[in-house]
Amino acid sequence: MLKCFVKWLKINNLKVLLIFNLSVMKPLTKILSKISHLIRYIETDYPELYQHLDENPVTLSNNEGSKMDVDSMENYLETLKSILHNYKLEKGIIAAS
Numbered sequence: 470m471l472k473c474f475v476k477w478l479k480i481n482n483l484k485v486l487l488i489f490n491l492s493v494m495k496p497l498t499k500i501l502s503k504i505s506h507l508i509r510y511i512e513t514d515y516p517e518l519y520q521h522l523d524e525n526p527v528t529l530s531n532n533e534g535s536k537m538d539v540d541s542m543e544n545y546l547e548t549l550k551s552i553l554h555n556y557k558l559e560k561g562i563i564a565a566s
Contacts, residue, residue: 500542507549518556522549 512519557563
């Protein structure tokens with residue numbers, strides 16, 4: 470029998486229903502927590518960037534048959550990090566290395 474965990478999560482003002490297979494829940498929960506913290510950081514420290522996140526075409530896959538897994542969430546986290554890094558470079562907040 471497959472054991473699952475169900476939770477509602479708010480990402481970029483969108484409510485998302487998450488259904489976790491308990492065998493992958495722990496790593497996925499860690500990644501979702503990192504995503505949540507990064508989005509909150511962007512919202513707080515870079516509100517001008519935050520308002521454009523939901524307009525960005527780089528989003529989670531919504532293809533039929535696709536599922537949320539550790540790899541897709543890690544890719545989403547890396548995409549958010551890249552967006553923030555490029556924004557900081559563009560604004561001169563950090564120097565190019």
